[in-house]
Amino acid sequence: MLGGPPVNLTYVAIDFQHENLPDVLTRHGYDPAQRTFFIWEGVTMYLPEAAVRDTLRFVATHPPGSGIVFDFVYRAMVDMLARIDVANVPKAAKPFVERFLNLIKDEPWVFGVPVDAEREFLGEFGLELREALTIGAEESLKRYLTRADGTQVGAQAIAEAMARMSERAQAAGQSPSQGQQMSPERMREQQRLMAYQLAEAVIARRGQ
Numbered sequence: 001m002l003g004g005p006p007v008n009l010t011y012v013a014i015d016f017q018h019e020n021l022p023d024v025l026t027r028h029g030y031d032p033a034q035r036t037f038f039i040w041e042g043v044t045m046y047l048p049e050a051a052v053r054d055t056l057r058f059v060a061t062h063p064p065g066s067g068i069v070f071d072f073v074y075r076a077m078v079d080m081l082a083r084i085d086v087a088n089v090p091k092a093a094k095p096f097v098e099r100f101l102n103l104i105k106d107e108p109w110v111f112g113v114p115v116d117a118e119r120e121f122l123g124e125f126g127l128e129l130r131e132a133l134t135i136g137a138e139e140s141l142k143r144y145l146t147r148a149d150g151t152q153v154g155a156q157a158i159a160e161a162m163a164r165m166s167e168r169a170q171a172a173g174q175s176p177s178q179g180q181q182m183s184p185e186r187m188r189e190q191q192r193l194m195a196y197q198l199a200e201a202v203i204a205r206r207g208q
Contacts, residue, residue, distance in 0.1 A: 016051045021058050035063045040070035045109040052111050060126040060203060067202040075112035076193045118199050128204035135196040
């Protein structure tokens, strides 16, 4: 058992689109002069670009040694979701695509980082990219989900998730008129573009 939350833990609710993050945190005792590590999970894809930029700009104002880990999707994924026509999705992939679209219908994905431009994007705010990982790719599974004996935690769930990702990539890349399939190499690239990404960045210089 991990026990309860520590006594110095404070939960702070915020609407990133309508509230100012520094002001909200300061009202709850936060000291922006302190070196800080941010974990920003499951948020960026739901926010307009301006809100994402404002948050990263705020992170970059912290002292050297501060940093952030956050997940995101690529712009290609957001664009694909915006234009997908369920009527043209291959039959095998249609149930998954319909379920996914139903999950995000009230909270659509609106922001994605330009493909393979994480370093340049973060650099605009004075943040230096240390590492970027594709969630579900070999390196992330090896590092976070592989036991000492080589077995994977949640191997069945991982396999099922990768199968669904393959179906989603196939749905996006198949020609409806010709029914042609992508090559294996293109399929793998499509899967990468549609997967969650994880980035770690540190303060490279004071934000502007």
